[in-house]
Amino acid sequence: MRVATIDDPDDPRLADYRGLTDVALRRLLEPEGGLYIAESAKVIGRALAAGHRPRSVLVQSKWLADVERMLPPGDDTDVYVVPAEVAEAVTGYAVHRGALAAMHRPELPPVAEVVAGARLVVVLEDIVDHTNVGAIFRAAAGLGADAVLVSPRCADPLYRRSVRVSMGTVFQVPWTRLESFGQLRETGLHVAALALADDAVALDAFSAERPERVALLLGAEGDGLSRRALAAADTIVTIPMAGGVDSLNVAAASAVALWELRSRRLRRPGAPSAR
Numbered sequence: 013m014r015v016a017t018i019d020d021p022d023d024p025r026l027a028d029y030r031g032l033t034d035v036a037l038r039r040l041l042e043p044e045g046g047l048y049i050a051e052s053a054k055v056i057g058r059a060l061a062a063g064h065r066p067r068s069v070l071v072q073s074k075w076l077a078d079v080e081r082m083l084p085p086g087d088d089t090d091v092y093v094v095p096a097e098v099a100e101a102v103t104g105y106a107v108h109r110g111a112l113a114a115m116h117r118p119e120l121p122p123v124a125e126v127v128a129g130a131r132l133v134v135v136l137e138d139i140v141d142h143t144n145v146g147a148i149f150r151a152a153a154g155l156g157a158d159a160v161l162v163s164p165r166c167a168d169p170l171y172r173r174s175v176r177v178s179m180g181t182v183f184q185v186p187w188t189r190l191e192s193f194g195q196l197r198e199t200g201l202h203v204a205a206l207a208l209a210d211d212a213v214a215l216d217a218f219s220a221e222r223p224e225r226v227a228l229l230l231g232a233e234g235d236g237l238s239r240r241a242l243a244a245a246d247t248i249v250t251i252p253m254a255g256g257v258d259s260l261n262v263a264a265a266s267a268v269a270l271w272e273l274r275s276r277r278l279r280r281p282g283a284p285s286a287r
Contacts, residue, residue: 013069013083015076017093021101025092028114029070029102046117048170050180052109053078058180059115067114072096075110117170120188123161127199130158132273133227135190135203137241138165139262140232145169146177147263148230153181155270160187161196161227193244201227205245206269207237208258212250219272228269233262 018026028047047067050056053075060066060082068090071079076093083089099107127133134157139145145167152160160169167174169182190196196203202223206215229245231237242248251260251268260268 013080013087013089013091015091015093019095019098021098025068025090026070026094026102028068029112047114048117048168048175049172050113050115051107051111051172051176052180053082053111055175055180056111056113056115057082058183059113062183064118064183065116067116068092069111069113070094070099070102070107071111072099072107079111121186123188123190123195123199126159126161126186126188127201127227130201131225132157132270133159133161133199133201133225134266134270135161135163135196135227135229136166137163137229137231137237138235139230140165140167142167142171142173143177144233144261144263145171146174146182148266149174149178149182149185149187151263151267151270153178153184155267156274157185157228157270160185161190162187163190193240196227196244199227201225202247203227203229203245204247204249205229205231205237205242206250206265207231207242207248208250209242209248212248215249215251215269215272218247218249222273226273228266228273230262230266 016025029049050059056066056069066089069079070092072095073093076091079091094102096107103112134148134152136145136148139148149160149169162169169175169178169187175182202225204218204226206228229237229241231241249269251265253259259265
């Protein structure tokens with residue numbers, strides 16, 4: 013790695029990290045520029061383990077040794093060592109988690125490749141809140157989902173906040189963009205849409221007789237799933253509620269549904285144990 017100490021927040025080498033609080037600038041830098049920002053040593057480590065390549069790392073001196081341990085010998089990544097006040101001046105916030113890395117965005121694989129052999133897939137339709145997307149990925153990783161598919165208008169899983177909330181699990185769970193529900197039908201997965209409907213099947217009843225391969229379809233809070241999404245579903249599933257509450261936050265609902273669908277698998281002889 014190539015280490016350089018930088019004391020000037022206007023140094024052009026720090027351009028990838030500048031103005032991270034400006035949403036428009038982040039959208040320009042990350043998705044369209046082929047980069048995303050990984051924050052914290054743990055997240056950067058998971059990104060590296062997934063085969064993602066860093067363009068540079070921004071770190072304070074007390075965490076430099078952590079970065080040195082993560083990068084392989086002979087790596088030529090630029091590592092910029094900055095004082096805390098320079099990191100804050102560049103990014104617009106106090107960087108408490110040790111390091112930021114500007115990572116090259118990998119090419120997304122085709123849907124068929126991501127779901128090949130998958131038995132439990134999460135599908136996100138137009139969920140625009142990055143916190144919810146990150147939390148759903150964390151639930152998917154922790155509760156045994158095999159893959160995640162996201163619609164074209166869904167928030168970016170590699171957006172800095174999504175990555176941070178997911179604790180880097182966006183690098184563990186295979187995922188890609190789903191361009192149409194026609195692609196979903198072609199996968200051979202039984203599509204279970206989590207929604208409120210008069211003809212919805214209770215989650216526990218669906219899980220008791222669940223098909224071998226299931227795609228759990230989740231929609232944005234407020235509007236919920238679109239008519240197109242519901243039309244693509246084989247079954248509409250709902251979580252039975254009490255106390256006058258009709259639904260949960262979408263991230264919480266994903267965790268409940270994934271646990272129920274996974275827990276039924278765990279009860280079968282020879283099924284793997286919970287991680």
